[in-house]
Amino acid sequence: MLNERIELQECLELDARDPLQDFRSKFALAETGAIHFDANSMGAMPKEVPQRVAWMLNEGWRNLGRQGWAKLDWLDKPKMLGAGIAHLVGSEPEDLIVCDNTSINLYKLLSYAWGIRQSGHVLLTESKHFPTDIYIAEGWIKTLKEYGVDAEIKFADSHQQLLDSLNKDVAVVNVSYVDYRTSLRWDMANLMNKAKEVGALVVWDISHAAGAVKVDLMGNEADFAVGCGYKYLCGGPGAPAYLFIHPKHQNKKWPSIAGWMGHFDVFAFADRYQPNPRIISQTTGSPVIISNEIFAAAVDVWKKVSVEEMDSKHESLTSLFHHLILQECGSLGADMTSPATHTNAGGHVSIRHQGAGPVSEALLEHGVVSSFRKPDSIRFGISPLYHSHQDILNGVQRLRKVLSDEIWKEERFQKVSV
Template sequence: MPLTLADCMRLDAQDPGHTHWAQMGDRFDPGTPGTLYFDANSIGPMPRTAPLKMQTVLQEGWAKARRRSWNEHDWLAQPRSLGASIAHLIGAGSNDVRVTDTTSINQYKLLRYALSVAAPRRVIVLEHHVFPSNRYVAEAIARDHLAELRFIDDASQLSAALAPKDVAVVALSHVDYRSSTRLDMAELNRSIRAAGAMSLWDLSHSAGAVAIALRQSDADLAVGCGYKYLCGGPGAPAFLYIHPRWADAAWPAIAGWMGHADTFAFEPTYQPGTGADRFLVGTPSVLANAAFSAAAQLWEEVDPVDLDQRHSSLTDTLIQLFDEQCAAWPLRLLSPRNHVQRGGHVALQFEGASALAQALVEQGVIVSSRKPDALRWGIHPLTTSHQQLWSAVQVLRQLLTSGSWQDARFERPMV
């Protein structure tokens, strides 16, 4: 039996876990009226308390307390406290995560750290199709003669790449930014560790969308975006994770005062702080952290198992709606059908993906596209409803039926 709107409404009314999804959704700003958001893979929704949190930092912190805020509002502790708030979502110990800098910078810091720990091994293994910034960061390290790069087409080639026993670190995207394919972290970590190498996972397209078990699957290092599913706000600081077994194994590549064992001793020489603290570099972005803290407060209440189930229900529903209602058009599911092999978004392959995405955005269905032909639907489990999926698919059908997405005004590229 094909899914109906009533089925979608029934699914929305169910709360099989501990989280009350409708109430959780109400704690986020709904955005522009009449608009349906499927872009959590780019910028996650805004918690309603974010403006007040920022306003408080501006008024109470900056305007009034100023320098004293570092003590009175504990601004320096934010990278640690925000990290602790999201640690359970990624299966990490609460002291093993820091919220700081950007994903690309954290990728650099942890690649360099792995190279130091694993010396004299100096090979970095990467997938060809990895998010470009991760690749650029590794290329620059190699250009400085600090590493050699070994590319694989996909994870099936990993064993061969690990065979020479010279690999320091394997840097993998947990979820591919185009297709949303999710790798089996536990299984790959076993091969990586058995070969004496370290793993570095990019969780940008999984953290805050699906459950992640970093410790249980024995991951060594991880990074991820703060502005996507984690809802930290545009340009939010990213996060990094380090397994405690490596926490005090080497100096960080960027030794800054915030990562010093005693920042305010102003010692002439560097002493790394303990554990993940050493990866802090400079003064935290207090305003950005204020926005992030609104989401962090909500994440503390979210059970990752519930989150995962909700995401699975939503994305399975979306795929079923595509199958049942869009079979007449050349849209192909690019993402795996099985939820454990899928990340935050559902991707469709369509030759006119960029134009169709823009036509959908004009109709208030906010999706994104990635070259050459991926149409991405980023599903946020805290704010998306099954009913919204139904409505969005009706708009998609109307555009495909009328062919209006082929209009010349949709030819310009969109970010």
């Protein structure tokens, strides 16, 4: 296929055969007409969101007030939302909940995993992990050390180096299933097998995969996972995050943050804490009612999505992207850096270009939203729900124009935003 030229007609045919094509109409895409390839940063808004939020504000808040707790599903939302996206990541509905943010959920799970570890004193992570994952891990290990616990954080520079570092000293492993810069995806089965051999527990951050490519937590016997709601899952800016605990690890100890929403009987207002035996014990304070309602609009879309079709569509879109970059921009200094093989890559594709920052800025003016990461990377987050093959063609053609006409060198594109 790499030798064949792909033109508009072929893209339109691919779109016509796309079993997920109708989902695009469920989203309110940007009124500017820009193609938002920022699904890796902020997924698009489901069309139902504004009316659902308006209803919840007026009926839930204004008119019901505190009665909303009894009359609406506010308390159940963390479970309902988790159940609604569980199939996307290979979890049973009851083993995933939506709450708090990714950093906090990671803190909960790292500390929980540490508490039930089999042996070892090392928290093994990746030097190229997403910053907050590293920071949270550093913070937890620092706390342990402050209280005299033998604990240490170690960093691996590559998948292979991490696998090579696995030994009986390793208590907990924390990795990004998909690298937020390169899109490199872990072989989850391989890491899980190797980790089990040495008795280490693995906490996965699946933020850059869920809602884009198939994740199979139960199939690979993953121990723990966290991820954010605002990327491919389209939960909105600042959406709550989610967390998964394999059923074999649930109810093994108290959650670190033993909040009332995780109590065995929330509205008993009991004198002492007793954790709920289920994963809901990892919820903390009051659910974020409005944010959960927003996420619910997205979850109602996701419930109808086949994860296999989602995965295939994403593969089709990203392989087209790879092909077109070579075809359209191959001689213009833009190289693909994300893996070409679908099973090795996550939700976004990324290219390297010497002027990545200004190129990304210039693309904005040409109706393409991408995102720049230092020093020379441009990422395009691809959604299998609302992007079409034609979008990919349009996006790459605009990139070609920005590069071939050297538009990115213009003065006004040299100030680069994050």
